[in-house]
Amino acid sequence: MSSIDWEDDDPFEDQRDRIDKPMKRLLFSYGRPHWFSVSAGILASIFARILDLLPPLLLGIAIDGIFLRNEAFSLPLVPDAWLPTNETEQFMLTVAIIAASFLIGAAFHWIRNWGFNAFAQNIQHEVRTDTYDKMQRLDMEFFADKQTGEMMSILSNDVNQLERFLNDGLNSAFRLGVMVIGIAVILVSLNPQLALVAMSPVPLIAVFTYIFVKRIQPKYAAVRSSVGKVNSRLENNLGGIQVIKSSNTENFESGRVDEVSQKYFGTNWGAIKIRIKFFPGLQLISGIGFVLTFLVGGYWVFTGVGPGPFTGTLNEGAFVTFILLTQQLVWPMAQFGQIINMFQRAEASAERIFGLMDENGRIEEQTDVEELVVSDGRVSYDSVSFSYNNNEQIISDISFDVDGGETVALVGPTGAGKSTVLKLLLRLYDTDAGSITIDNQDIRNVQLSSLRQSMGYVGQDSYLFYGTVKDNIAYGAFDASDADVVAAAKAAEAHDFIENLPDGYDTMVGERGVKLSGGQRQRVAIARAILKDPDILILDEATSDVDTETEMLIQRSLDELTEERTTFAIAHRLSTIKDADMIVVLEDGQIVERGTHSELLSEDGLYAHLWGVQAGEIDSLPEEFIQRAARRQARTNVDIESTDD
Template identity: 40%
Template structure:
C-alpha cells in the first residue's frame, strides 16, 4: 500500500476527533457541536461516549474466568504439531529407547545385589557340597524361614565374592544409563526443534491473520490486549509445550515400561502398586478442575494489565496534564492485584497436586516394601528382585507425580492457546475477488454512487451519498466532528465495506479490485503520524522501497524536512524509535508528508496533514503540495478552512450527507453551512504569510 500512514493502527481514531481529549471536556469546549457518530459503536471512542471514557475504559471488556472449550482448545493445540509428524515419531522412538534403558537398569542392578549377597553367603556354608545340601540342612534343623531365604540366593558353598562378575554387571549398568542419557539428549533436541517450528508457524499464522482483520476489529480491541495475545500468550504456549511435551511422553512410556517389569517380577506387588493409580487420578482431576478457571483468569488479567500500561505509556503526557496520575496508579494497582490473586490461586491450587501425589506414592512405597519383605522371607522373591521392584515402584509413582504436577503448565498453555485461537477465529474482512479487475489506466476518476454505510446496523451514518471527482481535481471535505469525513476516505480505501451503493475508480467498482491493487495507487497522510524504528531515510522511503538516496533527499526538500534533518548529528541516518523520540510532532508530520511525496501516488488523501506544523511552514507545505497534487486526484480533510481555499470542489458534510458543494467564493456567497463555519473561524481578517 502506498500510504503514508497505517490507518488500521488501533491507536489512530478518525481524524475528525481530538485524540486523547476526554469526552466531557470536549463537550464542554464545544457545547453546540453535534454528537459524533462517525466511530463504530464498539470502538474506543464510542465506549468513551457511552460513559466509559478515561484511562482503562477497556478493563472490563476482555477476559473470562471460565474456559469456553478447554478440551477443544487442547485438541486444536496438539493438532498444530501435525506437520511435524515425522519428527515427532522420531522423538517417540528415542523416547522408547531412553525409557527402555532406564527401565532395564534397575533389573540389571538387582543382579549385582544378588551376586553380592551370594558372595557373602557362600563362605558361611563351606562345609556343604552344594547349595541344595545347605538348604536341606537348614530345613532339617527347623529353620524353615532360613531355608526359604537361602533358596532364593544363587550361592556356591565355600565361594566368596566374584568381583569380576560384579564389575561386569556394574559396567553394564553404567553403559545402560549412559545410553539412556544420550537418547534423552537427542530426544530433547528433536522435541525442541518440533515445538519451535510449530510456534514459528503459529506466529506466522497470527501475523497473517492480523493483516486480514478488518479495521473494525482493532477499533473494538485495546492495542495492549492484542499485543498480549500475539506476544505473551504465544510465548507461554511455547514454554508450556517445551516443558511438558517431552516429559509427558517419557512419563507415559516409563509408566508402561515399569508396569511391565513389575508384573514380570511379581504380579502381586504390581497389583498393590496399581492401587495408587485411581487415587492419583482422582486427586489430579479434582484439583485440576479448580485450577483451570484461575489460569483463564490469570491470562485474561495479563491482557488487561498490558492494555492499561500501554494506554498510560502512550498517553502519559495527557495523564500528567489533567492530573490523573493518582487515578491511573489506582487502576494499575487494582488490575495488578487482580493478576496477583489469579496467579497466586492458580499456582497454589495446582501446586497442591504434587505433594498430594507424593503422599500417595509414599504410602504405596511402604506397602511395597512391607509385602516385598514378606515375600523374601517366604522365599518367593530374591533380595535383588525386591530391591529392583522398590526402585520400579519409585519410578512408577514419579512419572505419575510429574504428569500431575505439569497440570498447571498444561492448563496455563491451553488458556493462552484459547486466547490466540479466538484471535485466529475472528471474523476477517471480505475475501478478495477470485478474478480481480483493474482499470486500464489509473487516472484518478472517483465516483460515489448512492453510497450508504453504518457501523451499527441500527444507526445509519452515510445514506445515499453520490459524488463524482474528475482526475486531477482537489476535493476538500469539511464539516463538524462526526459528520462522516474520515469515514468517506476509509470507504474509498476499503478499510470498511459500503453497506449499499458502490464506489468506482476509473469506472471499475473498487469492490471488484484487489485491496493491494487499489491501495497501491493511493497515498495517505494522516493527522496521527506513524513512524517505525529506523533511520529518517528509511522512514521516508517506506512507501517506495527502491528509492535512491537522491530521491529521498529530493522528497525531503519538497516537504521541508531537509532543513531540520541537516541539523541532526547523523543527518538522514539518525535512528528514530517507533515513538519518534528526538523530533517534534511537527517534524514527524513533515517526515510522513515527505513519504507521500516520494511515493508519487495517483490519488492523494490528506487528513489534517498539516495540523502539527507552524503557520509559516504550513504555507510552504501547501505550496509544495499544490505541486504534488498537480495531475492527481486529491481528497483533503481539513478543519482549518484557510488550507482549502484553492480546492476545485469543497464538500460540506453534516450527518453523513453532503449539504453543500462548490468553490470557496461560491459557498461563501451562498451564506450557508460553509459560510457559518468560515465566519466562526475567521471573525477577523487573516494575515497571509509570504
C-alpha cells in the same frame, strides 16, 4: 468506556467460545509438517527411559546372582550361553552394561531434547506469525474495541504458553508414559503380586487428576484474560506518559494499575490455591504406594513368607529393584500433575489464539479478482451509507464524482464523517450500501493490495516506526534509492531539518517518532507519501501539526504534488483548501453543500459560517448556527468511531 466497564469486559470471550478442541487443532494443523523432529524426540524418549530403567534392574540381578548367590546369574533377553560363568566376569559385565546404559542414554536424552525443542520452537514461530498476519489483515472495525495490550498478550504470552507445553509438557508426558509402562512391565515380571501394591495409587491418581482438571480449566481461562487486561492498562499508560505527567495524575494512574493488577492477582491466586493443594496431594498418594511396597516387600523378605494373601518368595535383589523403581515412580506420578497444569494453561491460550485466527472481518476480499488499473483517476461515490458495528449511521446516502487530476476537499464540523468517507475509499471499512468506483471499477471487486498500493495517505496522526528517518520515508517504497529519499524530503520541506539532526537521515526517531516534533513527524509522513508517487492522494489534516510558515512551504510542495493526480483533502483550516476544484460540505453524515470556495461563500450557508468563524467574524454569525454548533458538541455517541471527522 469507564474503567470499571473496561476491567470487566473481555473482548475475546466470543472468539474463545467458538473454538472446539484447540490443542488437537494445534497439533494437527501446525505439528504435522514437523513430524520428523517430534518423532525423533518421541523415539529417543522411549529408548532413553528404557535405558534409565536398566541400572536398578541390573542391580537387583547382581545382588541375587553375584553377591548373595540366591539364584543363577541371568540377563533378560540374553541367552545364558552367552553369559560368562566366572563371578568376576559377571560383575564386570554388569558394570559395563550399566556404564553403557548411562552413556547411550545421554545421547538419546540429547536427541529427545533436540526433537521436542525443534518441534515447539517451529510451531511457536509459525503460530505467532500466522496470528499476527491474520490480525493485521482484519478491518479497522475489529481494532476499534480491542486493547493493544490484549492483542500483545495473545501474540506474546499465549504463544509462549503453547511453546512451554509443546516443549516441556509434551516431552514430560512421553517420558512419564514410558516410565510408568516400563516400570510396570519390570515389576510385573519380577513379582506380579507386589506389583499390584506398587501400582495401587494409579487409579486414585487418575480420579484426583480428573477433579483437578474440572476445577482448574475455567480458572486458567480467566487468568489468560486477566493478563491481557494488565498489559492493556500498562500499554495505555506508557503510551500516554506525557499526558499523565503534565496532568499530575501519577497517583491516580498508580491506583488504576493497582486495581487491575489486584484483579489479576485474585484470579491467578484462585488458580494457585487449587494447584498448591493438588500437587502435594498427588505426591502423598504416590508416596503411599512406595510406603506400602516397602512395608509388604520388606516384611516378605524379612520373614521369608508372603504376608496375608501373598504367596511365593521374594528375593533381596528383587526387593531392592522394587524399592528403586517404586521410588522412581513417585516423582513421575507427581509430575503428571504438572503436565496437566501446563496442558490446561496451553489450552486456554490456544482458545484465544485460534479465536483470533478465526475472526471474520466485515471486509472480505473476493478470490480471482483483477488488479485495480488506474488510468484517469476518476472516483465516484454512489449512494454510500455506512455505520460502525451496525449502530447509528455515520454516512448516509452520499454521492459525488471527482474527475481524474482534480482536488476535492471535505469540510464540516467535527463528527460530520469526513475521515470516514476517505477510510471507505481506502477500504479500511466496507460500505453498508452504495458503491465506490475508481475509473468505473468497484473497489470491492479488485485486489485489496492493488487498491491501497495506488493510494498515498497522510493522516493527522503522523505515525513513525522505530528506526531511522530514512527508513520511515522509504516505508512502503523499500527499493527507493537514497537520492529518491532525499528528493521526497526536499519536496516535503523536510530536508533542511533532517540535515541538522545528529546523524542526518540515519538519525533514530525513537518510539512512535518521539524524538521529532509534531511538525517534523508530519513532514516525514508527507515525504513518505511523495516517495510512493501514488495515483490518488489522501490528505487528512496533513498540515495540522505545523506552524503557519511551515504550512505555507508544505502547501507549495503539495500544490505541485497534487497537480496531476486525484487528491482528497480534509482540513479544519479552510484557507488550505480554498483553491480546491470542489469543496464538499458534510454535516451529520450528509452532504449539505458542494461547490468552489467562492460559490459556497456566496450561498451564505454552513461553509460560509465556518469560514466566518476562522476569519474571526463570530459576532456576525446567525444564532441558529451557534445553537446547532452547541448541540453538535454536546452530542454523545457510545461508539467512539462515530465521532470520526
